[in-house]
Amino acid sequence: MNTYQPLNCDLHDYLEIACLRGYRLDVELKDGARLQAKALTTRTASSKEEFLCLETADGQQEVRLDQLLAITPLDANAQFGRVVFSESVCTF
Numbered sequence: 875m876n877t878y879q880p881l882n883c884d885l886h887d888y889l890e891i892a893c894l895r896g897y898r899l900d901v902e903l904k905d906g907a908r909l910q911a912k913a914l915t916t917r918t919a920s921s922k923e924e925f926l927c928l929e930t931a932d933g934q935q936e937v938r939l940d941q942l943l944a945i946t947p948l949d950a951n952a953q954f955g956r957v958v959f960s961e962s963v964c965t966f
Contacts, residue, residue: 878923879940881959888945888957889916889926898948901928903941910948911935 892899892913901909911928917936918924925936939959946956 878921878938880922880924881939881942885957885959886916888954889913889939891953892945892947893926895949895953897952899928900946900948901926901937902943902945903937904943905941909935 891897893915895913897913899911899913901911903909909928909930911930914927914929914934916924916926916939924939926939926942928935928937942959944956944958947954
């Protein structure tokens with residue numbers, strides 16, 4: 875996999891909401907893959923790579939955040955709709 879590119883800071887808010895509320899998501903990846911899963915939490919590895927932890931029908935799975943193309947909540951009362959992730963980065 876290529877060098878990790880951090881997400882735009884604003885996009886982290888959507889992931890945090892999805893995890894806090896336990897939303898079921900339609901997750902679209904940049905490689906064209908798609909999965910439906912429940913958002914659990916995010917995780918930062920010692921290498922500073924960030925991951926979205928998901929519960930799928932096949933068990934838990936982690937997706938590196940810079941591999942996300944978009945997420946769409948499947949819950950009827952979700953606080954947001956489809957969110958498209960971009961190449962912009964969060965710098966501190």
